[in-house]
Amino acid sequence: MAKYKNHILVCGGTGCRASQGEEIVQNLGKVIEENSLENEVQVVRTGCFGFCEKGPVVKMVPDNTFYVQVTPEDATEIVSEHLVKGRKVERLLYTDPETQERVSESKDMGFYKKQIRIALRNCGFINPENIDEYIARDGYAALGKVLTELTPEEAIKVIIDSGLRGRGGGGFPTGLKWDITRKVEAEQKYVVCNADEGDPGAFMDRSILEGDPHAVLEAMAINGYCTGASKGLIYIRAEYPLAISRLKIAINQAREYGLLGEDIFGTGFSFDVELRYGAGAFVCGEETSLIHSMEGLRGEPTVKPPFPSESGYKGMPTNVNNVETYANIPVIILEGAEWFSSIGTEKSKGTKVFALAGKVNNVGLIEVPMGTSLREVIFDIGGGIKDGKKFKAVQTGGPSGGCLTEKHLDIPIDYDNLLACGSMMGSGGMIVMDEDDCMVSVAKFYLDFTVEESCGKCAPCRIGNKRLYEMLDKLTEGKGTEEDLTLLRNLSNVIKDTSLCGLGQTSPNPVLSTMENFADEYEAHVRHGKCPAGQCKSLMQYVIEAEKCIGCTLCSRVCPVDAITGDKKEPHLISQETCIKCGACYEKCKFGAISIQ
């Protein structure tokens, strides 16, 4: 790496690639050659920088200038101005929304200030397709240390003392799980990485695999040494082609370097990793289903105990951990348990990665210490609510979690606090909602998901969730009754108490939490046949206020079904029969003349 004077890091995460990240890399390469700089400047595709809202992101090293929303056409100017003349391209710098000043380094941006990066330490810094860059940042040093200096018991003790808990949702103490797997006697044991990431709207695990695949491989090998397993399996969603390809490259490079395979570091320890593909079933994120799926079966869960640590893949002891859990391991081994446990709250140590999305200004991937408040995440890091609207709710924990509201904003985020407010940590999806979101519809959205994803093995989940969905649908049609509300609550509790696996046991949470926190909204739907947010199509209509309409014809041009009529400079009219309530006109009107009734 040393021979280049400058590096240009281009985000190669899925989000930025979808907005022409690849073309940027190619154009930069071309322009650099045209300027005969190819021996001085290297263009590197990295993992996700996190600031997806402002992507594609390009970072200049060594001066750390951070360019946002770069297009392929900007390549010429970046090279001719920044590299040749040494002048920053002002117009590509991030503008602080409050001060309106240009900010050139990420450390000075509100989005990054409160973040601490442990699991994401290498994402956006290294080329994930080059093992040397990982090694240059202390990669595989933790594996070396564990294999040559520590016994499995000692290494597990470090993990136990660090207080690390599973990041896949449940929050089970990781060291303890390893110790259980270690103690079971068996001919063959397995180490599994759960990369199924089924929560819709969450992309933490994928970003780690895309940006730092070796961290996960290294941690799995450490886990193998500690538990006595020689085989590792990564169960990854087939919908993640980029992560799969980077993992394949990483596995091959690690094998070439002797960091996977037989007799690693000459210690006699052997460990290898293989990939297994998911096929689009959310329930396969549950560990017993995941194991069945790896065995080529339908991914249906089974009752625990026995836990996978005792009897898992092919009936052998199997240690299942989440991607982000693994990503923390090498750092903990190198920096020590004390360092790790000094970050976070009393019972939740370290950091948590969240995929912040929805109606928030700075959508992206963030990592904050446990104990950070929701307010800091949404307003300081997330930059507040989009389009100056009012904050209404934040959903954590995906389909298993709940919707929290204004009054929860100052609670420090950790496993136990979120559970106590009726939500959960989950894997780290965090969706922000504003005044325009109808909470009954949101609950219905999650139930729709659950109904589709329920494996159907047990009746409470298979049938109960369907009934919940139907009742919610009735409410959004304005046909709900008071009795439905009671029924909704009772049935939710029955499903929670009697379902076989975690999916059914948590699926009513979105319903219960919205009923608890937004009771008035449910009542408005039932008693007054009104949707206060104006989202439920059966309960609203778009109307043009004649006094405000100047007849600019913009609305009639965007309407996809020609429901709007009116002459130029005359007030327009929406035909309620033809209107499909898509809201296109409402969003386009510059005069606020269209209202929801």
Next chain:
Amino acid sequence: MADIKLPAGKVEELKEVCKKLGNEGGELINALHAAQELFGYLPAEVQELVANEMNVSVAHVYGVVTFYSFFSMIPKGEHPISICMGTACYVRGAEKVLDEFKRHLDVKVGETTPDGKFSISCLRCVGACGLAPVVTVGDKVYGRVAAEDVKGILEEYK
């Protein structure tokens, strides 16, 4: 069941893949991924073939194929359209976009237009939440799609 009308070359290729997987039932899902890659979808004939090669019953294969949403038993359109229905896209209006696609093409989710050109499916989070709502047509990703953009997107492929 229907006579096998599958292209012989692809059948051989699939048999080869199954052999590499050890013709062993535990590798069924990998075999089905390969089969879908080769044939584009998994009609009954392909399922029978996989069952034979992997030494499991056809019923078992059918059970697995229908369990996982990634596997499809009907051919996709020439331009498969996927609308992301992850939560982030949902709260930014994905449902309205989906409705527009359905209305223009007059097919439901999971169906293909009679001329075989377009098919609509929903997927859960492509992970480009910064671009929500997201639509993909084939390999092309469209970000920040609004209902009124739908017509234009379809025009590109007509």
